[in-house]
Structures are given as C-alpha cells and as structure tokens.
Amino acid sequence: MSARMLLNKAELTLSGLFVLTLMVTAAIYWPGLAGPFLLDDIDNLSPLGVNGGINDWQSFAEFVLGNSSGPSGRPVSMLAFLIDAQDWPARAAQFKFTNLMIHLLCGVILFWFCLRLFRLFGIVTQRAGFMALAVAALWLLHPLNLSTTLYVVQRMTQLMTLFALLSLLSYVCGVSNLSERPRTGALLLGLALFPFGLLSVLSKENGALLLILLASTHCLFIQQKLRTRFVTLWFRVGILLPLLLLIIYLLITAPGTLEGYSTRPFTVLERLLTEFRIVLAYVFEIFVPNISRAGLFHDDYLISSSLFNPVSTLLSVVVVVAIIALAFRLRHQQPVFTFAVCWFFGMHLLESTYVPLELYFEHRNYLSMVGPLIATVWYCSERLGEGSSTIASRLVLGAFFAFVTASSAMTLSQSQLWRSEEALLSHWADERPTSSRAQTTLARYLVANGRVEEAYETIRLAISHHPSDVSLLLVSWNLSCRLGVAPLHTLQDIRLQNELRNYRDVVTIPLREFLSNYLTGVCEYPESEEIVAFFSRLDELEYSSNSRSVFHLIYSDLFVLLGELDNALIQLSKAFDSYNNPELIVRQAILSASAGNYENALIFLGRASSAYGNWRDPGSAGMTQVDAMRREITAMLQQESQVQ
Secondary structure, three states: OOHHHHHHHHHHHHHHHHHHHHHHHHHHHHHHHHOOOOOHHHHHHHHHHHHHOOOOHHHHHHHHHOOOOOOOOOHHHHHHHOOOOOOOOOOHHHHHHHHHHHHHHHHHHHHHHHHHHHHHOOOOHHHHHHHHHHHHHHHHOOHHHHHHHHOHHHHHHHHHHHHHHHHHHHHHHHHHHOOOOHHHHHHHHHHHHOOHHHHHHHHOHHHHHHHHHHHHHHHHHHOOOOOOHHHHHHHHHHHHHHHHHHHHHHHHHHHHHHHHHHHOOOOHHHHHHHHHHHHHHHHHHHHOOOHHHOOOOOOOOOOOOEOOEOOHHHHHHHHHHHHHHHHHHOOOOOHHHHHHHHHHHHOOOOOOOOOOOOOOOHHHHOOOOHHHHHHHHHHHHHHHOOOOOHHHHHHHHHHHHHHHHHHHHHHHHHHHHHOOHHHHHHHHHHHOOOOHHHHHHHHHHHHHOOOHHHHHHHHHHHHHHOOOEHHHHHHHHHHHHHHOOOOOOOHHHHHOOOOOEOOOOOOHHHHHHHHHHHHHOOOOOOOHHHHHHHHHHHOOOOOOHHHHHHHHHHHHHHHHHOOOHHHHHHHHHHHHHHOOOHHHHHHHHHHHHHOOOHHHHHHHHHHHHHHHHHOOOOOOHHHHHHHHHHHHHHHHHHHHHHHO
16 A cells, blocks of 8 residues: 555544544534523623614624623624524524534634644644644543533633634744745734734633733744744734733733722732632643533632632642743743643633632633643653553553543533533532522522522522622522511611621622512511611622612612602712713603703703713714703793793
8 A cells, every 4th residue: 555545544534533523522512502591691692682682783883892791892702692693582502502613613723723733843744633633632522611612601712712723823824834935924924913813802802812822832833943034023023012012001900900809709819829729720620620510600719818728829839830930941841841831821811810800710721721732642642652662552542532531421411411401500509509609590590480489598508608798698688578488687687797798799689679679568678767778888888880880770769769869869970970871860860850850850961961972872872862851851841931
C-alpha cells in the first residue's frame, strides 16, 4: 500500500471519528433540550414581548442595544437570540437547540485551530489531526460545559468563545501563510482582531482577554520563528496597545466597579482570597469531573475571611503562585506548559479576581479549559512518541478513552436531569441545602405549581442557614400570608435585626409581592406605622443603583396606598436620583394631576421632557406620551380656571 493511500485512509478515519464525536455530543445533549428557561433567561429574554414583540426597527434596536448585562450591552449575543424568537413567551427548546449547534460549531473551530497550532509546533499533519481530535472530543463531551450549553442565557459565553476561537484560528493561519502568501497572511492577521476579536468582546466583555491568548501564543511559539517587521508591528499595535488600553480602562472604572461589593456578603479581599481556592477547584473539575457539585448554584461557597480561615486558602495561594512562577521559569524549556497556564489564568483575570460577581460559576471554564486540554494532549502525545513500550502506549490511550467515556456518561446523566424542571431544581436544592438561591428557586417553582406548603418548608430550611437574609425573610412572610399561618418572624423581628443584609440584591422581588398582598388584604398585616418603619429599615440596606431605584418606586407605591402624596413624590425623586429613568418623573406628574395639582404636574412633565432628551433612546414613545399628557393637563387647567 502506497504512502498516499495510507495518508488518505488516515484522513478518512480522522474525519469519520470527528463526525462521530459531533454526533455523540448531539445525542448526549438532546434530552436536555426539553428543559425550561431558568433564572436569568427570563430577565434577559422577556423584553422580547415588550410592546407586542420585535416587529419594527425601534423594538429591534431597544432589544439588541438595551441589555444591561454588561458595559457593552452584549449586542451580538442579544442579536443572536432573535434567531429563535421575536416575541415572548417563547419555546425554550428552540433556544437550547441553537445553543447546542453553537457548542458543536465551537468544537469544529477548536479542532481546526488545534490542528493548525500543532502543525506550527512542527508535528506532522496526520498526528496533529488525531491530537486535535482528542482536544475537541475532551472539550465537547466534558460535563463542565453542559450548563453553559443548556442554560440559554450563556449563549453570551458561547459566542464569546466562538469568536475568540475564530480569532485564534485566523491568527495561526495568518502566521502560517506569511512566508509564501504574505497578503493572505496579513489579511488573516487583520481578521483575528476585526471582526473576530471585536465580535468576541461584543458577545461578552471578557472576550477582551483574547488579547492575552494571542499574546501568549505569539511570544511562546511565533516570536522566535518569525521576526519580521510586519509581525512585530502587528503585535505591538494589534495586541500590546489594546492590552494597555484595557488596563487603563480597568483602572479608571475600578472605583465604580468596587461599589458593587456593597451588596455582596464578602469584601474585595475576601473574594480575591477565595478565588485562589476556586481556580484550583476548577482545575480539579477539569481533570476529575464530579457531577454532584455541578449546577448553577454556588452561592454557599465557603468564603476565605483570611489566609488561615480556612487554612486551605494559604495552601491555594502558595500553589497558584508556584504554578505561575514555574510557568514563567520554564517558558523556554516547556513553552506548552507555560501556554496552558497563561491561557487558563488569563481567561480568569476578570471574572475570578476583583470584579464583584458571584464567586463560582462553571461557565467561566468554557474557554479557559482549552489551554490545559491542549497541554494535556500534547504531553500525552509526546509520551507516546518517545519510543515508549507498547504497554505504556496502551495505558495512555486506555486512560484517554476511559476519561472520554466517563465524561460522556456524566454529561448524559446531567442532560437527562436538565429535561425536567422539577427534577433539576429539586436535585440542586438537595445537593446544596445551604444555598439560598437553590432553595428560593425551588420554592418559587413549587408556588407556581400550587405547592405552597412545600415551598414554605423549603424556605424555612434556607432561613435556618441564612437568618439575616432579608429576601428569604420576606419570601417566608409572603408564603405564610398565602397559607394563612403565623409568620416565622414578624415585621418588627425583621426590622430589629442588627445583621440584616440584602445579600443578593433581590429584596425588591418579594417586596413587590409583600405590597401586593397588603393592597389586596389577603392576610392580616400590622398597622401602617409599622409597615412604614419596616420600609424605613429596608432603606438602610445596600443596593445596586437599579435595585435602589426599584425599592424607592415600591416605597412610593406604599405611600400612594396610604394616601400620602408628598412622601410618594419624594420617594419617586429618590428613585430617579438612583436611576435616571424619565418614566419616574412621568409618574410624579400623574400623581400630581390625580390630586388636582395641575401646575406641579406640568412642571414634572417639563422635567420629564428634559430627562427624555438625555435618555438612551431620545426618540422613544415616552416623548409622545409626555406631549399628550401636557395637552390634556393644560386643557384641564384652563377648564378649572374658567369655572373659577
């Protein structure tokens, strides 16, 4: 058999195995497509139904450009959601199917990128192909990636990863073409930054960390082989300059970013210390997956209050620092190891450091695990290629297939769990009894399905672990109201707690129900003075700017119910000060007009017009509403003056 025939046979085998890997991945994920929307899915996608759906350019722009998930609004991700629906409610299965297709597409691009990268390392094409297949299979079937794929809103992470991989692929292809086809190479290097790099950032902000991946790949593998003036200029202008601008931006915005810690149960130092333990836990999960710890709820993760509490904090700091120092020291002798370390820790530089996000999320490893997987396959391949014995080779290959098989089984098990909302939420609540989010989410599901008593017991358990969480205490009050039983804690008990905290910045959600129950009189409430005192105590808690605005809006509604117009207007002013939404001033105008204060109403409408002029959408329907109200109130004022 000729060498060409052998090569064709190897290529055919490789292609068949890769297609089989994609098919197995799709089959494993398929049961999970039947699952529901969860948590942030609804917050991000429900605007699809505002004003009758996305049916014109204005509604299109408001949905795509109006998201507040991050500084950029993540317009690429929001645009991608329109693939599946243009109104609300929508079918979750369609969104999850698209997420699965993106996951498979990421696997294809990852395979292609690794193939070109290994060829840059000097590995022959056939061997590089099977190594790339190994990386892609490990990544596609890894159970740590399941929640990113089946949790619809994490399409943002998926798209950030997709465009980052396309950028990296474009980069390595560009470098490969520079010698023989310089124009093609230069074009591909340009595409790595625009559009792929930009699209990654506009999908999710930590796509900016792609610059670190490009820089580490360049410095470790390309710089010594290709020292041309063009490549050097491209690296300085396309990588180093944006990195410098990113650092400057992060420094400028750091004070505002750190304000977010006011609504977290940890300080910035505690978060940094805890993240040393968490990133090592991520590494362990990559190489030793454990589905019992899988899921979306990790708000009960033990916080490191100091280097010695818990003592594993100090050990984690030492290990992480040692790994990074070793990677730097071995950058010339073991560049692949250094590459993996730069890749993994580089992709965690934002979400796992000072930014006041929740401590632990699986999706933060969707792209960051690629570097360690590439290094693992590389070193295993090196071991197989060093003239090792047949037994040693079989052991390495056996370990690989055992890991892939175990990963596939664990991913399938989780996928089957994700197809049932009740089974999924119950499982998470059982696995994480100290997670207030897991218990609250299960309770919300139980209430929606008429199982209020079960929900009440679920919240009782959560409160036993978090007695000062005001949102849990309010949920408990609301549930006791529905059941017609005495609350676990009176409003006075809650109000007088010294350690009362708005841990997750979500107290406004149960507070709306609390006020609704008060309005409808479905259960017995204390005197209005006690309720006002309770709200006054809640006013002392820490909120994000948007949540504080919502709190003052609800507080205003309370005063409207009590017939205290002046106090209601004051609370609306505070709401506007926290978040400059012109609709709050319009509400002030409506309240004033309803009380017959037409002059004040016109003053408020004038302020609303100015506010709409500074609003993110000056041409919105709000201005039309203001003009119509102004004409109506002016007519009423003239009619009143004529009567007098």
